[in-house]
Amino acid sequence: MSSPSTTPTTGPDPEPGGGRLVLGCTPIGNAGDASPRLVAALASADVVAAEDTRRLHRLCATLGVTITGRVTSYHEHNEQTRTPELVAAVEAGSTVLLVTDAGMPSVSDPGYRLVHACGEAGLPVTALPGPSAVLTALALSGLPSDRFAFEGFAPRKPGERAKLFAELAAERRTLVFFESPHRTAATLQAMAEGFGADRPAAVCRELTKTYEEVVRAPLGELAGWAAEREVRGEVCLVVSGAVAATGGDVDTDALVREVLLRVADGERLKEAAAAVAERSGVAKRELYDLAVRRRAQ
The missing domain is CATH 3.30.950.10 (Tetrapyrrole methylase, C-terminal domain)
Incomplete structure (x- = not known):
């Protein structure tokens, strides 16, 4: 059995000559929320990959930071082709700082693909925590x-x-x-x-x-x-999440709506009821009968 793969991590001061990927958390609105570590990383990174380079330069102007490294774009339309370039830069010993328009890269923003690629290559990845919407x-x-x-x-x-x-109604x-x-x-x-x-x-x-x-x-x-x-x-x-009804039962009305939406999407009623029942813990037969009754109405 093969052992799980691990991705090296680094602190704020990596070994000289060692490349790494750094995920930089940027302000979600107020530039004053930028961390001192982010400011230092913007000024010192060999490569700064930004979701929008114009927003990056505006942020740096507000923070009074001068970028000394190479600036490149990294967004949803080019991340597939640009990822190998950035991985190669890390392999060559560069510190690559990835920033998005706001918040943490890879959380509903570009970044996952690059983090995954660096992990596959066994390259160090770290993060500069900060604002999160x-x-x-x-x-x-x-x-x-x-x-x-x-x-x-x-x-x-x-x-x-x-x-x-409908699928999330019982969450x-x-x-x-x-x-x-x-x-x-x-x-x-x-x-x-x-x-x-x-x-x-x-x-x-x-x-x-x-x-x-x-x-x-x-x-x-x-x-x-x-x-x-x-x-x-x-x-x-x-x-807010769903609250159990009196007696500890889940919201069966929401579950029945999910069953019927699955059926409307092409799934057989029996299979839809079974899938929702398995996830919710409600009896399959109960959901099936309720769904049949609801459709008849």
Whole structure:
């Protein structure tokens, strides 16, 4: 049996001549949140790979940092071709600093592919921790934070979005989503329909910026709030997890909705009921019968 592979990590001061990949956490809004380690890394890295080089230069100008290394772009449209170049730079002994527009690289941003490639090559990878929109929104939401799941952006297509929310309706952990401002109202409405209008939630907008706003209310109210205004800026949606009903039963209505959405997507009713039953712990026969009854109605 082969042993698990491990990726070397390095501290802030690597061995002279040793290459490494550094993931740099950038401010999510307020440039003052940049860490001293990030400032030092921007000034000293041999290569700075940025999701948007123009934003990088604006950030450096604000921080008063002069980049002495080579600057290159690294985004979703070129990461497949640029990854081998950056891996080769690390292999050659360079310190490669990867930064995205905001937050931690690889978390709903480019970076995973490069980290994976360096790991496969046995090259050192480390991170400069810092601001995180996910954790900031979770903390400000006032919802349970002991267990949570980050779901990224919800699907754009209404059918796919409804299917996802039906699958997540029985999830007990707090859920965190990113969303674009012009889709926020539609997503909140779909959440109210999929999770229930009374499910507690929060809209966290423009975090750490001048017009930061956190609105806490049940999903139905938040959907109405968003529909009445033009939502602007970067948005995080935080939704409370499902609560067991009296007697310890899960929300069977949500599970039945998931079964029927699977069926509408082409899955056989028996197989859909079995899949949802296995995940939720509810009896397969019960879900099947409830789904048949719901369809008849």
